[in-house]
Amino acid sequence: MSAPFEMHDYFVTCATGIEPMLADELRAMRTHSVRPQRAGVLCKGTTKDAYRICLWSRLASRVLYSLGDVNASSAETLYEAIKAMPWEDHLSANGTFIIQTTGTNDSLRNTQFTNVKIKDAIADRFRELFDRRPSIDTVTPDIVINVLVRDNKARLSLDLSGEPLHRRGYRQEGLQVAAPMKETLAAAMLMVAEWPRIANEGGAFVDFMCGSATLPLEATLMAADIAPGLLRKRWGFTKWKKHDEEAWEALLDEARNRRKEGLKTLPPILGSDFDARAIDIARRCVRRAQLDPYISLQRLDMRAALPPVDETKGLVALNPPYGERLASTDEVCEIYKDIAEVVRKRFMGWELAVITPDVRLSNCLEMIPKREKELYNGRILSPVRVYEVGEAQEVAAPVVNDQFGQLKQHPEAFGGKGEHVIAPKFEIDTEAIENRLEKMYKHFEKWARKTGVTCYRVYDADLPDFNCAIELYQGAGPSAGRTWVRIAEYMAPSEVDPRLASARMEALKDLCVKIFEVPEQDVILKQRKRQRGKEQYFANVEEGPIVGIVSENDLKFEVNMNQYLDTGIFLDHRDVRKLIYDRIADKTFLNLFAYTGVVSVYAASGGAKATTTVDMSKTYLDIARRNMQRNELMSEHDRFIQKDVLTWIDEARQQDERYDVIFCDPPTFSNSKRMDDTWDVQRDHVELIKKLGDLLAADGEIIFSCNKRSFSLEKDALEHEGFIIKDITKMTMPRDFEKNPRIHCCYILTKREGA
Numbered sequence: 001m002s003a004p005f006e007m008h009d010y011f012v013t014c015a016t017g018i019e020p021m022l023a024d025e026l027r028a029m030r031t032h033s034v035r036p037q038r039a040g041v042l043c044k045g046t047t048k049d050a051y052r053i054c055l056w057s058r059l060a061s062r063v064l065y066s067l068g069d070v071n072a073s074s075a076e077t078l079y080e081a082i083k084a085m086p087w088e089d090h091l092s093a094n095g096t097f098i099i100q101t102t103g104t105n106d107s108l109r110n111t112q113f114t115n116v117k118i119k120d121a122i123a124d125r126f127r128e129l130f131d132r133r134p135s136i137d138t139v140t141p142d143i144v145i146n147v148l149v150r151d152n153k154a155r156l157s158l159d160l161s162g163e164p165l166h167r168r169g170y171r172q173e174g175l176q177v178a179a180p181m182k183e184t185l186a187a188a189m190l191m192v193a194e195w196p197r198i199a200n201e202g203g204a205f206v207d208f209m210c211g212s213a214t215l216p217l218e219a220t221l222m223a224a225d226i227a228p229g230l231l232r233k234r235w236g237f238t239k240w241k242k243h244d245e246e247a248w249e250a251l252l253d254e255a256r257n258r259r260k261e262g263l264k265t266l267p268p269i270l271g272s273d274f275d276a277r278a279i280d281i282a283r284r285c286v287r288r289a290q291l292d293p294y295i296s297l298q299r300l301d302m303r304a305a306l307p308p309v310d311e312t313k314g315l316v317a318l319n320p321p322y323g324e325r326l327a328s329t330d331e332v333c334e335i336y337k338d339i340a341e342v343v344r345k346r347f348m349g350w351e352l353a354v355i356t357p358d359v360r361l362s363n364c365l366e367m368i369p370k371r372e373k374e375l376y377n378g379r380i381l382s383p384v385r386v387y388e389v390g391e392a393q394e395v396a397a398p399v400v401n402d403q404f405g406q407l408k409q410h411p412e413a414f415g416g417k418g419e420h421v422i423a424p425k426f427e428i429d430t431e432a433i434e435n436r437l438e439k440m441y442k443h444f445e446k447w448a449r450k451t452g453v454t455c456y457r458v459y460d461a462d463l464p465d466f467n468c469a470i471e472l473y474q475g476a477g478p479s480a481g482r483t484w485v486r487i488a489e490y491m492a493p494s495e496v497d498p499r500l501a502s503a504r505m506e507a508l509k510d511l512c513v514k515i516f517e518v519p520e521q522d523v524i525l526k527q528r529k530r531q532r533g534k535e536q537y538f539a540n541v542e543e544g545p546i547v548g549i550v551s552e553n554d555l556k557f558e559v560n561m562n563q564y565l566d567t568g569i570f571l572d573h574r575d576v577r578k579l580i581y582d583r584i585a586d587k588t589f590l591n592l593f594a595y596t597g598v599v600s601v602y603a604a605s606g607g608a609k610a611t612t613t614v615d616m617s618k619t620y621l622d623i624a625r626r627n628m629q630r631n632e633l634m635s636e637h638d639r640f641i642q643k644d645v646l647t648w649i650d651e652a653r654q655q656d657e658r659y660d661v662i663f664c665d666p667p668t669f670s671n672s673k674r675m676d677d678t679w680d681v682q683r684d685h686v687e688l689i690k691k692l693g694d695l696l697a698a699d700g701e702i703i704f705s706c707n708k709r710s711f712s713l714e715k716d717a718l719e720h721e722g723f724i725i726k727d728i729t730k731m732t733m734p735r736d737f738e739k740n741p742r743i744h745c746c747y748i749l750t751k752r753e754g755a
Helices: 019-028 047-056 075-083 111-130 183-192 195-200 214-223 245-265 276-288 329-346 361-365 431-451 498-516 571-583 598-605 618-630 645-654 681-694 715-720
Strands: 008-013 032-037 040-045 062-071 096-102 143-150 153-159 204-207 269-273 295-299 314-318 351-355 371-373 384-388 455-460 468-474 483-490 523-528 547-552 555-560 588-592 610-615 638-642 659-664 669-672 677-680 696-706 723-727 745-751
Touching: 008 047, 019 032, 019 040, 019 183, 040 047, 047 062, 047 245, 062 075, 075 111, 075 153, 096 111, 111 143, 111 681, 111 715, 183 195, 183 214, 183 351, 183 384, 195 204, 195 214, 195 314, 204 214, 214 269, 214 276, 214 295, 214 314, 269 276, 276 295, 329 351, 329 361, 361 384, 431 455, 431 498, 455 571, 468 498, 468 547, 483 498, 498 523, 555 598, 555 618, 571 598, 571 659, 571 696, 588 598, 598 610, 598 618, 598 659, 610 618, 610 645, 618 638, 645 681, 659 681, 677 681, 681 696, 681 715, 681 745, 715 723
Parallel strands: 096 143, 204 269, 204 314, 269 295, 314 351, 483 523, 588 610, 588 659, 610 638, 659 696
Antiparallel strands: 008 040, 008 062, 032 040, 062 153, 143 153, 351 384, 371 384, 455 468, 468 483, 547 555, 669 677, 696 745, 723 745
């Protein structure tokens, strides 16, 4: 246990833009020497002060206990400096830890390699002192060691928060609306809106676009004086050797008492949303927060929203959809005008707070903000604007050209009532694209007939004005005789008028009907842009599914042409699948991030002794089962497991499962409770492959594929871990993707004997 009054240095991290607000919050907790920095605040305090920040801060992301800077001019100097540190003061010899490194320099160019050097130094110190060493635990480590490499120094800290502090404990893992608002951002928004003052004055709270109820929940925690960390079960300090259990329990007792008293004077909190699924998730979150008696939730169109009975003042706080989430920028402004109509009819005299990156908000609302604050939603600048709800005001239209591709507007672009100018008509020159498509179709159609390929790419952004990929899918089985043409539009750059881009795609659809001789309904246009959160798992319910059966190497697969980002079969993996088919006979096969299980079907067809297919999506696993059954390959030796893949891997390692061939095609980026709220394939692939090595049978091999265009396999770090690497990217690149060689990269990895 540390001395109760001993002062320590801390760095409390936060999102960009929140630093001054976090500094004020820490000063209110009587923390010492508070100094805002980029992405955080430096301060001093006792261990109990650090616990208080963990428990009570509504804005902080992490609380880092400084261990000091060490020489990192080379791998060896870093190793020696780390080994000399008194790690036994913080961790038991039989304990567990994890290292999280950011930053590089000329000698330490790879964070995974840096992690290995630090791990070795700590392990060697414990072996010399105690003849045993602590082990790495990526799930529930006793301590988390945070390392920042900058220039020739490495700054070391202990992460006392463990998981990021925005994880309050009321969200249910795996059950969430797409792109939910982070809790710390919601709290910052409410502070900008001065919600604590409004609540103290007896004002009510309403959010009629509440999604999973993040804003109503954070508003309740604030107004009822509830510590945001009170629900959390795990912290980064509970198994730390300097942990002060008495001080922590005293803080918890105080927080429980303050919660009990605060709920007695809580003003009305209302949340509503038109989406029934969102309201169901919101109710579960509220129940997990043990606040269901205090927050009223209902499914309701926002145009029917009402204030609480007899409440004449309060705050309406909204996180509305914006340009990235909707089909057109006009649609966004219509939503804003609906918001203005609702608040003027029923919330006159209230305050309105809206967070959105859309610069046209004030114009569409016909309100002038009385207060603004620039915050960031991830990397997106998303200002909070606060208004007094009153009569409509004339607001000058903004001149913008922002990241959502909005048009440069001039004051005359809107009438006095916020009406839009009629969109111009565009004349599209299609001669060049028509010639190109005819040429490419003739070339690939001949190749496809010769090789028996029935689904292939014809065009991939060959001309800058037509920024898309075009693929043909020939039906098989019950879909025989039908051909679908799928146009996957890449998101246009911000300088391109979105109406012009849309007009080009419509002209291209007409050309495809003519050139490929297919009915208009069989030409499908999809915008191919970055998906957020779990959007890729949910269907576009506004249009019915276009589902069919296609064939590849005499195997039949289900495809969905219109509802998801991809169709259900990755065409660029055609040769990867054949490679697995050719080497899988009498071997056990593991398919991770399996999507619709196409590779598992190939493995079963190639004579695999057993297949295991793992994906977190029930929708995709259902398709995978149907694909296996459709080819009459399903047996008792084929497993389909719905689970977070990273969690399953750790469980399989604990159970000593072994596989002869492992195919792993992870997403480029994904939300994950296991990777500091995100999975990034460039950052995290070494740790993933190391774990997969534990699942390999003798002479087993990992086939690792990645479609991140800028991906670079960390060969030095993997070879250091005992892997032999063979780059098979070129040999697995199909003919129809040769002009775009970065569409994927692929490697075979095996373990050196004795590694």
